[in-house]
Amino acid sequence: MAIVSLADAKKQLNIPDDETSEDVEILGFVDAATAAVEEQLGTIVEPRTVVDELDFRRSVTSFLLQSVPVISLTSLTSLDGTRSWDVSPGAAHVDKDSGRVTLLGATISGSAIAIYQAGDLSPGANVRLAAKIIIQHLWETQRGTMGVQLGGDGEPYVPGRGFAVPRRAIELLGNQLPGVA
Known part of the structure; x- marks a missing residue:
């Protein structure tokens, strides 16, 4: 659109x-x-898929995506593809306006790839x-x-x-x- x-x-x-x-x-x-x-x-403004490469020097439970507003978080995987984190609504909370992702009951560290939809639907x-x-x-x-x-x-x-x-x-x-x- x-x-x-x-x-x-x-x-x-x-x-x-x-x-x-x-x-x-x-x-x-x-x-x-x-x-x-x-x-x-x-x-x-124009909805599209965004890929962020993230680097965490220590374990964290929350982080910011680079593009907002966030429509939905599609996946979160380690850079080498050996690990993935559950991004379903019960396992991760995404604040659409700020882009803050909070993992519920999990931590993330090292290099990761976040794939998500961003844009203003209206x-x-x-x-x-x-x-x-x-x-x-x-x-x-x-x-x-x-x-x-x-x-x-x-x-x-x-x-x-x-x-x-x-x-x-x-x-x-x-x-x-x-x-x-």
């Missing part, structure tokens, strides 16, 4: 559904917008709209339809920020630009 469907992206770009010659390029912009949204939010309207704004911005700058604008979309240039993510998309995602309020 993509953050924005091809049909929604085409609608944002005013491209008829039956016009398919640009579909591959548009899907590339959907992928780029998804990555930009995830970078701004610091979380996974991103908010603001997240989807921000992605569509980014897609439209990338599409227009690729096509030269915006004219020459230093900050993109008539926005002033902000040092340390690129032009791929318009400020209005960043604001929809809840991240404020540095500066004086």
Whole structure:
């Protein structure tokens, strides 16, 4: 499930559904917008399988997964494959928002591989709209339809920020630009 469907992206770009010659390029912009949204939010939006390589110098009963939100923990095995830990709900608890895994009645040490599903199963309207704004911005700058604008979309240039993510998309995602309020 993509953050924005091809049909929604085409609608944002005013491209008829039956016009398919640009579909591959548009899907590339959907992928780029998804990555930009995830970078701004610091979380996974498009659900996918994630593999974390973990290293525990001592025995622990809990640890953090690297990507959140966590949908489900699939497996936890030693790096060499000789040991696995039960990750069923009665044997392990996963805090979906923080990514903290707590093993109930077991410890883990050494190197291990955690395989899990991460992502937001229902991103908010603001997240989807921000992605569509980014897609439209990338599409227009690729096509030269915006004219020459230093900050993109008539926005002033902000040092340390690129032009791929318009400020209005960043604001929809809840991240404020540095500066004086």
